[in-house]
Amino acid sequence: MAKILVVDDDPMVRMAHERMLADNYSVDSVDSGNAVFSFFEQNKPDVVLLDVDLPDINGFEVCERLASEGQLAETSVIFVSAHSDIDTRIQAFNSGADDFISKPLDPEELVSKVKVLDERKKSMARIKNDLKDAQQTVLTAMSTSSELGRVMQFVEHSFSLHSTAELMKSSFDLLNALGLSTVMMTEVNRVRDYFSHEGAIKPIEQELLEVLRDKGRFYDFKMRTQVNYSHISLLVKNMPLNDPDRYGRIKDLLPAIVGCINSRLSEIEAQQNVLMQAQELIHSFEVIQMTMRSLTESLGNNQHKATERLHKMVDELQVFIQRLGLEEDQEERVIKYVDDSVEDSLALLDAGETIFTSFENILTHLQETVEKQGKVVERISRDQSSSQNASDVADSLDIELF
Structure with a gap:
């Protein structure tokens, strides 16, 4: 229930105003301007029904002081006066009043004006709460x-x-x-x-x-x-x-x-797994490469030695056969047999040459694979190194709002 403060030095007027408002509002009354200030120290009425002519301080001064002290932020003031001329109304407006009513008061008019101001206060409170909620929503x-x-x-x-x-x-x-x-x-x-x-x-x-x-x-x-x-x-x-x-x-x-x-x-x-596997693969390739290179060198050396040995053996056999004193046809058959065997052996050595060439090709491919894996490891290491110099944006102050 809204609280009304009636301010008038005439007790009969105060009683009359209280009766007009008592059915709908909680009503208090005082008889002077100073009493108004004392009342505001303990209470905050919703509407003040303020007489202009008071014994100590006139109503305009009371209203101006209340306004200057911030007491009227949530309180409305209706001036009551027997003077209804334009100058009085302007002075009431300048002092901070919300409305003006002439004596003698009409009960319906008084209740209507109080009701309007009370509804306005409730509306402003709702708007204030809505604004507060809207501000909180914006902040959120x-x-x-x-x-x-x-x-x-x-x-x-x-x-x-x-x-x-x-x-x-x-x-x-x-x-x-x-x-x-x-x-x-x-x-x-x-x-x-x-x-x-x-x-x-x-x-x-x-x-x-x-x-x-x-x-x-x-x-x-x-x-x-x-x-x-x-x-x-x-x-x-x-x-x-x-x-x-x-x-x-x-x-x-x-x-x-x-x-x-x-x-x-x-x-x-x-x-990490790719890097580890790449490093292990490089090591395995290097071991295989070294082993095959050793086999290739050994195969090449053995092939060269076998060829030299065969040629030396043929020369020695020819000398040895001549010393045996064989018939000419026997000598020809033996030499032919030896030549055929040498030819077969050389053919086998040629096949070894093919294997040697294949080994060389394998070594070439292994070398290319090792180089590719090395580049993978190098690239991963480079990425890891370059990331250490990247600027961190998670703690930057210029956060873009979306």
């Missing part, structure tokens, strides 16, 4: 856009990071910018590492990360939340339980953040 939208902008920049920047340490640093920069205190456990190639935004992780935090890893995607306990993915578990130690809107935004952003980190860790793991 701006905050959400800023947070989302940071996350999107982090996702984009993460593609330039090629090591777990770099990814963790960038992740903590983002989470710190969001006001979150966090620790993380990563698992890459079955090796677990532990990280904290404070630098060193506490033993109990490490134990929690391990124990809660199999508790599902989200595990909430009091103001803490752990998020688990295949390559990472993240424990947030200060979830904003006292701010439901921000709590909801953080819970919406965490899957995007941790999911991105998990994806990058998966790619880092695959990259």
